[in-house]
Amino acid sequence: xxxxxPPGPCGHPLHPVVRKLSAYGPLKTEEQAALAGLGAGGQxxxxxxxxxxxxxxxxxxxxxxxxxxxxxxxxxxxxxxxxAYLLPGDLCDPDLVHVSRMTHTVGxxxxxxxxRIPRETLAGLTERHPGIALALRRAKLAEEETTREWVxxxxxxxxxxRVSHLLCELHARLQTVGWATSAGYDLPLTQxxxxxxxxxxxxxxxxxxxxxxxxxxxxxxxxxxxxLDLPGLQALAxxxxxxxxxxxx
Amino acid sequence: xxxxxPPGPCGHPLHPVVRKLSAYGPLKTEEQAALAGLGAGGQxxxxxxxxxxxxxxxxxxxxxxxxxxxxxxxxxxxxxxxxAYLLPGDLCDPDLVHVSRMTHTVGxxxxxxxxRIPRETLAGLTERHPGIALALRRAKLAEEETTREWVxxxxxxxxxxRVSHLLCELHARLQTVGWATSAGYDLPLTQxxxxxxxxxxxxxxxxxxxxxxxxxxxxxxxxxxxxLDLPGLQALAxxxxxxxxxxxx
DNA sequence: CGTCGTCTTGATGATGTTCAATGACAGTGG
DNA sequence: CCACTGTCATTGAACATCATCAAGACGACG
Numbered sequence: 001x002x003x004x005x006p007p008g009p010c011g012h013p014l015h016p017v018v019r020k021l022s023a024y025g026p027l028k029t030e031e032q033a034a035l036a037g038l039g040a041g042g043q044x045x046x047x048x049x050x051x052x053x054x055x056x057x058x059x060x061x062x063x064x065x066x067x068x069x070x071x072x073x074x075x076x077x078x079x080x081x082x083x084a085y086l087l088p089g090d091l092c093d094p095d096l097v098h099v100s101r102m103t104h105t106v107g108x109x110x111x112x113x114x115x116r117i118p119r120e121t122l123a124g125l126t127e128r129h130p131g132i133a134l135a136l137r138r139a140k141l142a143e144e145e146t147t148r149e150w151v152x153x154x155x156x157x158x159x160x161x162r163v164s165h166l167l168c169e170l171h172a173r174l175q176t177v178g179w180a181t182s183a184g185y186d187l188p189l190t191q192x193x194x195x196x197x198x199x200x201x202x203x204x205x206x207x208x209x210x211x212x213x214x215x216x217x218x219x220x221x222x223x224x225x226x227x228l229d230l231p232g233l234q235a236l237a238x239x240x241x242x243x244x245x246x247x248x249x
Numbered sequence: 250x251x252x253x254x255p256p257g258p259c260g261h262p263l264h265p266v267v268r269k270l271s272a273y274g275p276l277k278t279e280e281q282a283a284l285a286g287l288g289a290g291g292q293x294x295x296x297x298x299x300x301x302x303x304x305x306x307x308x309x310x311x312x313x314x315x316x317x318x319x320x321x322x323x324x325x326x327x328x329x330x331x332x333a334y335l336l337p338g339d340l341c342d343p344d345l346v347h348v349s350r351m352t353h354t355v356g357x358x359x360x361x362x363x364x365r366i367p368r369e370t371l372a373g374l375t376e377r378h379p380g381i382a383l384a385l386r387r388a389k390l391a392e393e394e395t396t397r398e399w400v401x402x403x404x405x406x407x408x409x410x411r412v413s414h415l416l417c418e419l420h421a422r423l424q425t426v427g428w429a430t431s432a433g434y435d436l437p438l439t440q441x442x443x444x445x446x447x448x449x450x451x452x453x454x455x456x457x458x459x460x461x462x463x464x465x466x467x468x469x470x471x472x473x474x475x476x477l478d479l480p481g482l483q484a485l486a487x488x489x490x491x492x493x494x495x496x497x498x
Numbered sequence: 499c500g501t502c503g504t505c506t507t508g509a510t511g512a513t514g515t516t517c518a519a520t521g522a523c524a525g526t527g528g
Numbered sequence: 529c530c531a532c533t534g535t536c537a538t539t540g541a542a543c544a545t546c547a548t549c550a551a552g553a554c555g556a557c558g
Contacts, residue, residue, distance in 0.1 A: 073401060076487060081404045083397040098387050103394055103492045138347050145352055147396045148332040152322060155330045155403045155448035159546070190504065199404035201547050206506060221505085238325060243352045408514070439536065450515055455538060470537085 020089030067112030110188025269338030316361030359437025413486035
């Protein structure tokens with residue numbers, strides 16, 4: 001069982017933000033150092049905790065260092081829809097300069113380590129370091145593509161395809177920040193969380209996971225995802241990872 | 250029956266881009282003039298025509314002046330998912346500087362009038378006119394919120410709620426650019442298009458529209474949407490238009 | 499050791515899909 | 529002017545997928 005030990009159990013001893021943004025553009029040594037400095041104020045927080053609540057005026061961005069957070073909203077009926085995952089290295093929300101009121105909530109799923117970045121800090125960073133600014137814009141573009149991919153997912157894929165696609169996306173994203181190997185990754189989510197993400201019921205998510213296990217593609221359980229057959233899983237999901245790197249050729 | 254006569258059948262004789270961006274921030278007279286100049290190169294194009302195809306490297310942005318276009322993608326099974334609508338005044342895609350290959354296709358639904366904006370023109374515009382740059386960033390923010398709202402829509406709403414919500418969103422967005430009144434708006438889409446948007450089958454969209462008609466909320470047919478009971482429709486859809494103006498208080 | 503949350507499984511039923519056929523309508527060419 | 533054609537809308541019937549309800553098992557934690 002993996003234990004989240006900084007700075008990532010498998011890979012370079014690098015800050016997740018540096019790893020993530022480096023994937024979107026070259027960063028100078030001083031830019032990497034400036035980014036790594038953001039992790040200094042990291043706080044450990046529990047799971048199921050709201051960091052930015054719907055309706056509030058955000059005063060700072062949130063940087064995820066470890067764990068998994070998400071954006072979500074509730075319907076009046078009580079149904080919850082998760083609209084994005086925030087993984088280590090993800091920054092939410094760089095554009096808060098323009099937002100007066102949050103239209104959704106940002107909260108942790110499992111236990112996390114997060115840092116709050118005041119808007120001035122963020123603004124100074126992008127002004128002084130053009131490489132960071134460029135990488136952030138590309139990362140944001142990838143985030144938009146990802147949301148569109150989620151529309152595809154819930155809009156026109158079957159249950160098993162949705163779950164498979166989600167597992168593939170998490171694997172790809174976690175791998176770039178050093179929190180996943182080809183064997184799998186830790187996933188501190190409940191099946192209800194997966195249901196709220198994929199637009200399925202918790203019961204049906206359970207049955208879908210069982211089916212994936214019987215198909216010898218992937219085993220999900222115990223807060224852990226063990227990948228048995230990555231090509232098979234990706235084929236089932238029609239997973240095309242290029243949407244995660246829209247700036248690449 | 251409304252006929253699309255420039256510059257919009259109901260409202261100020263203003264360019265749709267000016268109307269749209271003005272909603273996101275004040276524009277100086279010279280900025281409005283610069284924006285209106287973008288419409289000069291407008292071309293009439295047929296419906297069901299692809300403007301930017303998946304996989305290609307975009308060389309220019311597309312500005313919609315009249316009609317409705319969309320972003321979409323096909324699955325290998327042939328199923329299509331529409332991930333966004335592009336209405337008059339919408340610009341796609343201001344950030345093409347960072348995109349090397351399109352991950353989805355942009356095409357018209359009904360007949361349109363569109364203008365291609367070379368990246369240099371766009372870059373010059375935002376450099377010289379800070380008001381335009383700010384409004385564009387806010388418009389993009391609204392676009393992101395809209396995509397998240399679509400995830401909500403297909404993820405956790407029933408068929409009638411999805412269709413109602415879509416009709417409400419189109420009404421609100423078209424109204425700000427002068428192409429809708431409180432009575433309704435022209436909608437040159439087939440029921441299959443609505444199905445590909447909402448993640449339903451064309452047959453079920455048909456039945457859902459009939460139900461909405463029987464409920465005396467809205468009548469959709471003949472390329473036209475006649476709104477009978479806007480508050481009722483919005484209530485059914487739980488429509489909260491604030492996601493279209495994330496920068497407002 | 500009891501309690502709570504989560505996972506698991508079965509049974510039942512609602513919601514929405516698929517297939518198929520018909521009707522309405524516009525465009526086209528004779 | 530009228531048949532011919534194709535697209536879109538509409539409806540019925542059978543079916544599939546997935547949700548809901550309910551109950552038990554399991555594990556973590558006080």
